[in-house]
Amino acid sequence: MTLYQKLKASGNPQAVAQITISLLESHSVKETAKILGVTPRWVYKLRERFRLSNGDISACIKKRGPKFRMPNRTPEHIENLVVTLAKETNLGSKRLALFIKNTFNIQLSPFTIRNIRRRYGIHCRKHKTLTGSRRFATDFSAFEPLQLWQIDAKHIADQSALPPEAYASIFKNKLPPFQFTAIDIKTRLRFIAYADSLDFKNGLTFMLLVAAWLRAFGVKHQLFFQTDNGAEFGGSAGSRKRKLIQKLIFDHWNVSLLNIPERNKETNCFVERSHRTDDEEFYALNLKKVTSRTSFLKMAQNWILYFNYRRPHFGKNMNGMTPVEALKFYRCFYHPAIGSMPVVVLDQLSNYTSLLFDISSLPWDNLPRNKKLLNETMAHYRHSIFSTSL
Structure with a gap:
């Protein structure tokens, strides 16, 4: 990992600009680029931004992304509503779109909600993983x-x-x-x-x-x-x-x-x-x-x-x-x-x-094999006793 990558991973967005400007005080542009592990073109760009900003370090690192919002992008207050409901309800995109429509009368596509969730890194919380077993098709008709x-x-x-x-x-x-x-x-x-x-x-x-x-x-x-x-x-x-x-x-x-x-x-x-x-x-x-x-x-x-x-x-x-x-x-x-x-x-x-x-x-269990023979023997025995008593 280069020094530039370590500075980016440090969590301080101004660390790269601070170290670059400090190195330029005692090193050339090429030497600074070699130490950081970047191209000389990037060092020139940081030095020029530092000069135009009259020494403002925060102006050297600009936020990535477009300068203006996309014209068809969902309004920010609706995005915030989707983010809040997605965290609270744990619903998927289709169910959340139907819930927002019925509750707030706001029509959103499930794919729009999917994109918003992806931008904010919101996923449905699952307590059980998939088993990977195959599905069974049913003929509904x-x-x-x-x-x-x-x-x-x-x-x-x-x-x-x-x-x-x-x-x-x-x-x-x-x-x-x-x-x-x-x-x-x-x-x-x-x-x-x-x-x-x-x-x-x-x-x-x-x-x-x-x-x-x-x-x-x-x-x-x-x-x-x-x-x-x-x-x-x-x-x-x-x-x-x-x-x-x-x-x-x-x-x-x-x-x-x-x-x-x-x-x-x-x-x-x-x-x-x-x-x-x-x-x-x-x-x-x-x-x-x-x-x-x-x-x-x-x-x-x-x-x-x-x-x-x-x-x-x-x-x-x-x-x-x-x-x-x-x-x-x-x-x-x-x-x-x-x-x-x-x-x-x-x-x-x-x-x-x-x-x-x-x-x-109800006769839940199977009858013993000798059940019929046993019944016949008992009937004969009882008949014999009854005839003798007479």
């Missing part, structure tokens, strides 16, 4: 709105995705560690619930809750619930438990259960991506404000209302619409309250599932 639902369970205490204070708040306030999520792939309408244990009873209760909520609002077409192969949803497609809940429960609700291929989470891409949205826009910002389980459930309810009614989405075919606006776009005129399903703790609600289905009486 094959399904109606509110027909294909992706359902998944998430462990919210994820130390790699949350700030330390948000992560610690989960254990400090004894919050439910598991979140169940259902999202419609076409409108992005979304429901969530929480649980203290990741078991089959809670998973079945959540699917029943989503199905009952949709049927109550007049959604009459066939529903598809796509889940992973976790035990909380009955296991793989070939498991006995999965077949029983399909035949004895969901067939009566006109609901078909689908399984994703094992170790292919990208097949459930919509619900998996929504988990990252939860981490970045809800948990990372609000968990540190939680004081109790009750306050947490209220925040979660407000978050899901914001997600369904106010948050713009820019995925495929969304174009900045909210999920409820997307329902209107597809001419699905359900009651507006369809997106406000209460956020509940499934461990408490699952106690009332027996009012609909006697789950404990």
Whole structure:
């Protein structure tokens, strides 16, 4: 690194001019240029500026860039507004452009906001890096709105995705560690619930809750619930438990259960991506404000209302619409309250599932191979005893 480069990196904008003028007092222009590691032409230019400014060092180094602002450049007060909102809201360029339009009635292109952010070095703060996994394409035309639902369970205490204070708040306030999520792939309408244990009873209760909520609002077409192969949803497609809940429960609700291929989470891409949205826009910002389980459930309810009614989405075919606006776009005129399903703790609600289905009486496990032989032997034994007593 040359002396000139070290002076530029020192943080003092006048250091180069000061050292150059000092060296010129005892050295020639060429010698000064060699010491600094610059061309003699640059030394001549600094000496001339020093002479014309009557010895003013600050006039020797001029600010880089154009002398006048570009005629089409965004006004300075709007630039300052964009910079302030970008730091406060952590929104991307598209969402920030829509937010400014709706709030301040100022029309800005997302590309203009992108350029302003680049000039000021403002980037969206991310708490979780990309995994690099491949994307999964969905044929949207094959399904109606509110027909294909992706359902998944998430462990919210994820130390790699949350700030330390948000992560610690989960254990400090004894919050439910598991979140169940259902999202419609076409409108992005979304429901969530929480649980203290990741078991089959809670998973079945959540699917029943989503199905009952949709049927109550007049959604009459066939529903598809796509889940992973976790035990909380009955296991793989070939498991006995999965077949029983399909035949004895969901067939009566006109609901078909689908399984994703094992170790292919990208097949459930919509619900998996929504988990990252939860981490970045809800948990990372609000968990540190939680004081109790009750306050947490209220925040979660407000978050899901914001997600369904106010948050713009820019995925495929969304174009900045909210999920409820997307329902209107597809001419699905359900009651507006369809997106406000209460956020509940499934461990408490699952106690009332027996009012609909006697789950404990269903033969979940496979019968032993000698079960039939054992029953026949006991029947013969009882018949023999009864005949002898007579």
